[in-house]
Every structure is written in structure tokens, then in C-alpha cells.
Amino acid sequence: MKRGRKPTIDAADITRAAIAVADAEGLAAVSMARVAAELGNATMALYRHVKSKDELLTLMGDAAMDEPPPLPDGDWRERLAFWAKAVLAAICKRPWFLQIPVSGPPTGAKSLAWFDSALQALRGTPLDAGEKVGVVMGLMTFVHGEARLGLTLARGFEDNPAAFGRQYGQALRELVDPRRMPAVAEVIDSGVFDTEAEAGDVEADFDFGLHLFMEGIAAHIDRKRA
Template identity: 35%
Template sequence: MDDAARLLWTPPAPAKRGPKPRFTLRAIADAALAIADEHGLDAVTMQQVAAHLGTTKMALYRYLPGRAELDAVMLDRALGSPDPLPEGDWHRALTHWADDLHRRVLTRPWAVELSQRPHIPGPGELAWFEAGLSALAGLPLRGGEKLDALTLLVGHVMSLARRQSLGAASEKDLALGLAPILDTHAEEFPHTASAFADAVADGSQDDALRFGVERILDGIRSLLSTHEHRTP
């Protein structure tokens, strides 16, 4: 177990004689979150977190060894615990799970980068795994298949959140910008012109989150059908 994982998973040691610790990991993580929320992830340094707390960088090393450990507690604190899932329907439960994760990450898009750095999940992040897997618990899938299903959902959610945070044009804005071009060059790009026109007509613009989640869940349903027809 690396230092970051040990920090997240080892209960605090009983207090010893001497001065009471001035800070907690939660307070340090919250200071780092405040900096990242206001100035971005690149602004988060041990020095800046210490300044935010009114202490010195060296004083923080009493609580965590370095930046990797700070990243770990930041991510765990940023994700928090998932909302309770609706019961009785794995499809509805996983849709809710993906929507909840998207909302959390979209409020703190820098968490996407932290989640992609090599690390061992902490209690908060693992709670998301547990919730997602609980929705799949009654299905005749192997453990690896369940983990792969969550990986696909997480990848889709994180990719969209990252694009949105970077200011990628929405389909509606892109359609408005392309409208005069496609009006003039529709014969050169007939499929593009038709797709944008249809999306406007049926109100399906900017629906990539729902569309992607539905297709992944359709894939799970197809896999279930395969299992049902598999020869014993």
C-alpha cells in the first residue's frame, strides 16, 4: 500500500501527549479544493495550501508527505459519497448513478485529471464503485464484466465533463455557427447538414450524456441476453 492509500485508509492514531494537531486532513483537503475551485488545479501547491491555512509548507508535512497524497485526499473529498440509488431497476439505478457522477465532476472538472492519475481509490471513490456494483448485483454477470461496465460509464461521463469544462461548443452553438456555411455548401456536406437539421427539428441537441449512457446500458442488456442463451 502506497503512502496516499495508507493515508486514506488508516484510521488516525490515538492522540499522544503534547500539543494537539492544529489541522486535519479534511481541513487541508478543503483548503486545496478552495484553491482549485477558484484558480484551477495548477494553482494547488503545498505552499499555496499552507498559505491558505495560515501556516508554513513544512508544517503540512506533519499531516501528509507530499503532493501525491494531497491529490488523493482532494479527489476523495471532491467526489464525496454518491446519492442513494433507486431500487428495483438496474437500468434506472445506473442512469441515476451516471447523472450523479456527471453533476459532481462538472462542478469540479479538475477532478477528471486527478482521477486519471495513477492512484489507489480512497473511501469516497470506492463508495462510487460499491454503489454502481450494487445496481448490478442481481445480474448474471462476471465480476470483470461489471467492472468493465462501470469503466465505460465513468469514461463517458468524465470525457463529456472535461469537454464541457474546456468550453467545447455545444451542438446548439455549433449548429448556429455552421448554419450559414451548411446553407451554402449543403451539397458538399449533405450528411452533416441533414444531421444538424434533424437534431434541431427533433430537439435532440446536446443529449450526448443520456445517449451514451443509454447505449452502454443497451450493451449490458445485450450481454445479459447472451448469458441467458449460453449453453451450460
């Protein structure tokens, strides 16, 4: 039987090269032609291993994440909070990850490993399987949203820190009509926007949002136990 020539690249090579391009220049720079050039191959050679750019993006989205770290000892709340912060840290290493379209539930090896880790954090709770999945998917949505907003705000803060503190409060006082937006006007009058913003405020906002999420899960668990 005649053996075919062994390919010089495979899907893993293509994915690694695409990630290297995204790390250096952003996701917009990734194309099949660009990745082929990085590998020293013809563009059509890539299509023997990766069917389309969409498939490449899916492979990149899975490979870009680190392996989930071991969960610490503790109760479900401590373990799940640790997991959420680990997801945030992994995303922040590669902000372009958030630009990859999500077309379905997790199927890649690393994505499933993160999914498994979160489900393990909920072991010992009275939640049924469907509720556990709902908690994990809801928390993932929260983390992704906070990461997207946090990274965007962090860039804006670096460019113009003053726009996030008293300057913002002053602008709101000029823009907001208390008769049309009484709730916003009440917050402005409280002075919450009259202090200078700090770089750590985004992290504090994440922690507060995570605390509220955990409180909601805890209340649901308490109702089930009752």
C-alpha cells in the same frame, strides 16, 4: 513518558483548504505554499501530514465528490443510469476535479463508496465479478469523457452560440471535400447541422450516449442468459 505537542492541523484540514482554493480559483492555484498560507502555517508543516502535492491531489480527488445518493428502486438499467447521472452531477459541481491525474484504481473512501454503489446496481444480473467491474469502469470512463467534453462545449456555447448551429454547417460546407470525406459530406447534406443549437443539446447527447452504453450491457446480459 513525555508527550509530543498535538498538531494544529491534519491531512483532512489540508485537503479542505486545498479544495477551497480550487473552488475559488481553479486547480492551477493549488500549491503546498498556497494551502499553507490559507491555514496560517509554514509550508514545511504541511509535509508532516501530506508527503507531496501529488498526494494532496489524490486526497482532493476523493474528498471533492459528494457521497453517492441511495439507489432508487428499479431494475439494473434504471439504477445504473441513475448512478451515472449522479456521477456527472457531482463532477459538474467541481469541474476542476477532471484535471486531477488518475494514477490507479479507486482507493479513497468516497471513491470506493461510488464503486460499491455501481456494483450494487448490477446485483441480480448474470454478470460475473470481473464483468461487473468492467462495466463500472467503462461507464465511469464514458461519464468522465462526456463531462470533460460537455463542460468545455458549454463554455464555448456561452461565448458564441451561433458557432454551434447553422454557422457551423456553413463552415463545414466550405471546408469538406466530398471526394475526400464522403461520409462527413453525406451528414452535412442531411441538414443535421442546419438547425440552431440549444443549451440542452449537450445533456441530450449525454442521454443518447448513455442509452447506447446501456443497450450494449443489455445485449451482453441477454446473451449470457441465453
